[in-house]
Amino acid sequence: MRLLLIGAVLATTGCASPPSYVAAPASQSMSLERPNHRHAWMNVSAKKLDLLYISEADGEVTVYTYWQRTLVGELTDFYQPQGECVDKAGNVYVTDSFERRIVEYAHAGTKPLRTIDDSPYAPYGCSVAASTGDLAVANEAGGASKGNIAIYPGASGTPTYYTDKNIPNFRDCAYNSGGDLLASNDQQGSDVSSFAWFPTGGGRLINVTLPGPSPSWTWKDVTGIQWDGKYWVIDDYQPYRVSVIDGQGYYIGFTPIEASGGTAGPFWIYNDDPTEQGTQVVGVFSEPSRDYVYYWDYPSGGAPIAEIGKDISLQPVALTVSLSAKP
Amino acid sequence: MSLTERLTRSAILPVVLVLAGCNATPLQPAMPAAPSAERATKSYSEPWLFVSDPGTDEVYIYSLPKLYLIEVDQGFTQPQGECSDTNGDVWVTGGSAKTIYKLSHSGEIIGHLSDTSGYPDGCAYDPKTGNLAVLNLLAPNSKSGALLIYPHASGPPKTYSNKDQFFYNFGGYDSAGDLFFDGRSAQGAFMLAELPVNSSETKTVSVSGGTIYYPGMVQWDTASNRLVVGDQRCANEAASCVYQLAIESGEGAIKVQTTVKNSTGGPVCDMIQGVLWDGRLIGSNFDFCGSEPSATYLWPYPTGGQPTAHKSTSDSEPFGVAISVE
Numbered sequence: 001m002r003l004l005l006i007g008a009v010l011a012t013t014g015c016a017s018p019p020s021y022v023a024a025p026a027s028q029s030m031s032l033e034r035p036n037h038r039h040a041w042m043n044v045s046a047k048k049l050d051l052l053y054i055s056e057a058d059g060e061v062t063v064y065t066y067w068q069r070t071l072v073g074e075l076t077d078f079y080q081p082q083g084e085c086v087d088k089a090g091n092v093y094v095t096d097s098f099e100r101r102i103v104e105y106a107h108a109g110t111k112p113l114r115t116i117d118d119s120p121y122a123p124y125g126c127s128v129a130a131s132t133g134d135l136a137v138a139n140e141a142g143g144a145s146k147g148n149i150a151i152y153p154g155a156s157g158t159p160t161y162y163t164d165k166n167i168p169n170f171r172d173c174a175y176n177s178g179g180d181l182l183a184s185n186d187q188q189g190s191d192v193s194s195f196a197w198f199p200t201g202g203g204r205l206i207n208v209t210l211p212g213p214s215p216s217w218t219w220k221d222v223t224g225i226q227w228d229g230k231y232w233v234i235d236d237y238q239p240y241r242v243s244v245i246d247g248q249g250y251y252i253g254f255t256p257i258e259a260s261g262g263t264a265g266p267f268w269i270y271n272d273d274p275t276e277q278g279t280q281v282v283g284v285f286s287e288p289s290r291d292y293v294y295y296w297d298y299p300s301g302g303a304p305i306a307e308i309g310k311d312i313s314l315q316p317v318a319l320t321v322s323l324s325a326k327p
Numbered sequence: 328m329s330l331t332e333r334l335t336r337s338a339i340l341p342v343v344l345v346l347a348g349c350n351a352t353p354l355q356p357a358m359p360a361a362p363s364a365e366r367a368t369k370s371y372s373e374p375w376l377f378v379s380d381p382g383t384d385e386v387y388i389y390s391l392p393k394l395y396l397i398e399v400d401q402g403f404t405q406p407q408g409e410c411s412d413t414n415g416d417v418w419v420t421g422g423s424a425k426t427i428y429k430l431s432h433s434g435e436i437i438g439h440l441s442d443t444s445g446y447p448d449g450c451a452y453d454p455k456t457g458n459l460a461v462l463n464l465l466a467p468n469s470k471s472g473a474l475l476i477y478p479h480a481s482g483p484p485k486t487y488s489n490k491d492q493f494f495y496n497f498g499g500y501d502s503a504g505d506l507f508f509d510g511r512s513a514q515g516a517f518m519l520a521e522l523p524v525n526s527s528e529t530k531t532v533s534v535s536g537g538t539i540y541y542p543g544m545v546q547w548d549t550a551s552n553r554l555v556v557g558d559q560r561c562a563n564e565a566a567s568c569v570y571q572l573a574i575e576s577g578e579g580a581i582k583v584q585t586t587v588k589n590s591t592g593g594p595v596c597d598m599i600q601g602v603l604w605d606g607r608l609i610g611s612n613f614d615f616c617g618s619e620p621s622a623t624y625l626w627p628y629p630t631g632g633q634p635t636a637h638k639s640t641s642d643s644e645p646f647g648v649a650i651s652v653e
Contacts, residue, residue, distance in 0.1 A: 178515060201565030203617025206644070211423050230513070231469070245464060245494070246559075246599055247613065247644055248381055248405060248422055250446050253468045275514060277469075299469065 040110035042073030055081035057315035084320035087128035095123035125172035138170035193219035224266030255301035379406035382644025408449035409649035420447035449497030509542035536581035566594035585631035611645030
């Protein structure tokens with residue numbers, strides 16, 4: 001379970017104050033809609049709405065309406081669903097690390113559009129380039145001796161694998177709007193996170209140093225990377241914004257999310273206009289006894305403005321947002 | 328020493344015997360060849376090329392035109408764009424250090440300027456006023472970069488901005504004292520701008536006759552009386568070229584394109600910031616394309632094409648270049 005790998009536990013100092021909103025009755029939705037057998041299912045109304053996909057440690061991907069936070073579907077038949085990503089058509093890609101595959105679903109779909117065999121590697125994070133449709137997958141070694149970044153042209157076919165001598169196992173990656181890719185490692189055998197940059201048109205990974213908020217900063221526990229429309233966001237208990245230009249890393253700032261009593265991350269940035277910066281950040285929040293998914297304003301942060309998990313049991317590992325087709 | 332002994336001892340040296348009769352003088356063994364002058368002797372009166380490398384946090388000094396490595400200087404943090412002044416000093420921006428280093432012709436760090444407002448990328452020296460222009464690529468806290476003018480190359484600077492510009496990359500002064508600088512908009516589109524001499528207002532310079540995709544070097548070419556602007560993504564590909572722009576009435580018309588090639592005849596993956604010197608274009612290739620090692624090159628200008636010299640044993644992620652003449 002990925003949360004165990006993160007392993008940081010903070011003293012319980014009290015939960016964040018419940019946000020001032022009216023929550024949709026999620027548990028009621030489950031009893032009305034969820035079938036008795038473990039087949040994938042989805043409310044027919046889900047197709048018209050922005051959806052939040054959550055990979056869970058029990059092998060399922062639960063699907064909520066993003067704004068109403070109502071459970072509207074479940075995708076099953078995963079063994080170890082991990083990272084998720086989405087393309088500009090709203091198709092969702094779920095990496096199944098143990099099964100060494102990536103499964104693609106249409107927005108609100110229940111039948112896989114495509115299953116990509118990524119063996120012998122164990123896929124974790126993924127990202128689809130808006131400009132080319134290429135699918136980048138951050139691979140741990142799995143059944144091989146070393147991990148890599150696999151780039152599937154047009155999200156299909158035979159990938160090209162890129163390795164890095166300083167990063168034996170990759171965990172996360174994200175394209176920016178220009179088609180450059182930023183990737184990072186996992187924490188196995190390493191005390192710090194390392195980063196590699198793959199520019200559009202490039203032929204190899206370039207190691208890059210990302211500064212942080214202070215000169216002595218080290219990235220300890222990166223659990224995800226996203227693109228917020230303007231900057232890369234590094235998930236290291238807080239969302240930190242960085243930029244990489246001409247192979248040089250720059251620190252931009254961070255979003256101070258209030259997450260006392262637990263640890264936050266990974267995150268996803270909600271952005272319905274790719275030419276602008278995202279407007280909300282949604283992320284996993286882990287307390288010692290249970291987990292939630294919280295929403296915060298972005299980039300301002302602050303106290304959570306909404307949550308999922310108050311009335312139901314969640315075991316979130318990763319998440320992504322799939323936008324509905326806009327007229 | 329008998330001839331037999333000489334032959335026995337000369338196992339390494341080439342020895343040639345010629346039977347030429349009892350009056351012939353035996354040939355002397357060939358002398359060993361002089362070692363190649365890979366590391367030139369410092370000669371302070373020659374022009375030297377300074378190359379910044381943020382991959383190693385070093386600045387290399389090469390001789391011209393043969394690119395012999397003279398020295399490797401350390402003590403930098405993320406050294407990037409470079410420019411030189413009329414004293415032979417070289418200014419090197421230190422991006423994440425928010426510092427502009429001043430190096431003597433001998434490569435010694437003899438001073439620095441602080442840049443607290445952002446990450447310095449390029450710089451340009453105005454020989455008429457002694458002012459130093461610094462282009463901040465961007466700033467922390469999600470803010471855009473800016474143009475800083477350090478009066479007489481000392482602090483504090485005066486800050487300028489172009490309202491449509493977000494990233495500020497490289498700049499160059501013309502002979503009248505106008506400053507031209509490039510960068511990108513917040514959406515990533517290339518931009519060229521000008522701070523006219525004695526003005527406090529910047530203005531965007533429209534570019535016609537072609538498309539520049541990613542900002543590179545900016546330098547006034549006195550030979551052609553035109554502005555030379557580099558493109559790190561020539562034709563929107565991983566290739567580098569420079570353009571001559573005729574500047575008139577606030578507009579820049581592309582007149583000449585110079586495309587440069589690497590040592591194997593392929594495109595130069597990324598020449599970030601080059602310099603014109605003595606009928607040559609000099610710059611480094613940050614090769615993230617994987618086609619060959621990163622290297623520093625000399626090309627004929629404005630012809631471009633194949634390099635006339637290159638050096639690939641030192642460079643890791645070469646960035647900017649400047650010529651120092653004492």
